[in-house]
Amino acid sequence: MLKDLEFQNLYKQYFSQVCRHLNYLLGGDCQAAEEIAQETFVKLYTSPPLTRDNLSAWLIRVATNLAYNHLKSSRQRAARENRAVLAGSGIQPHGLPEETYIRNQQVLAVKEVLDLLSDRDRICLLLKFSGFSYAEIAEIAGVQPNSVGTVLARAQARFKKEFLLRNRGDI
Structure with a gap:
């Protein structure tokens, strides 16, 4: 597990990047993007990668996988994506x-x-x-x-x- 101060620094450094990526993938669903970003950082805290090499890519991959799981289980996927495309x-x-x-x-x-x-x-x-x-x-x-x-x-x-x-x- 990560030390609290180290985790806080990583959170501050990468949270907005992960949220932007998720917001794009989730079609502008800011609430879902933030929830999945939080879940991504919980995974970082509880099960960090073995190395810190390219931590940004690791976070984006975890967030992407969580987002796909979210989309697959959601019946509102099409409506949400269409809203995001139009909004963006x-x-x-x-x-x-x-x-x-x-x-x-x-x-x-x-x-x-x-x-x-x-x-x-x-x-x-x-x-x-x-x-x-x-x-x-x-x-x-x-x-x-x-x-x-x-x-x-x-x-x-x-x-x-x-x-x-x-x-x-x-x-």
């Missing part, structure tokens, strides 16, 4: 109704295609576009570091194929 899209309510409608449709189309991908493909793409390094993506997603580029390329190809199939001329 930057759509301004004061735009023209046609522009707002088109943006909403684009965001929903992307979200629907992301939902079709495997958990690994979806999380790798989301992490890449959130600015994580290949090493961090490898650790969080549980893939070999030297295969992250291949996994991402294939995930992008699957995303593009599905997006084009589902949205021919719609957007």
Whole structure:
């Protein structure tokens, strides 16, 4: 177990990063994100990793796994994710109704295609576009570091194929 002072310092250092990641994964459900972040830090306190090397990636992976467990058990997943996508899209309510409608449709189309991908493909793409390094993506997603580029390329190809199939001329 960690010493209290050491744990407090780690909590202060990483809590907001873990919350932001969870908030994104959980579709803007701030309350669930904070609860799962707390659970992540309980795991850190009671069962810390053997080494402190790349603790950030360890925390993100634990938080991601807990978030997926939460989503799988929740019947409200689709509604929550759609709210988050719309909230995070930057759509301004004061735009023209046609522009707002088109943006909403684009965001929903992307979200629907992301939902079709495997958990690994979806999380790798989301992490890449959130600015994580290949090493961090490898650790969080549980893939070999030297295969992250291949996994991402294939995930992008699957995303593009599905997006084009589902949205021919719609957007």
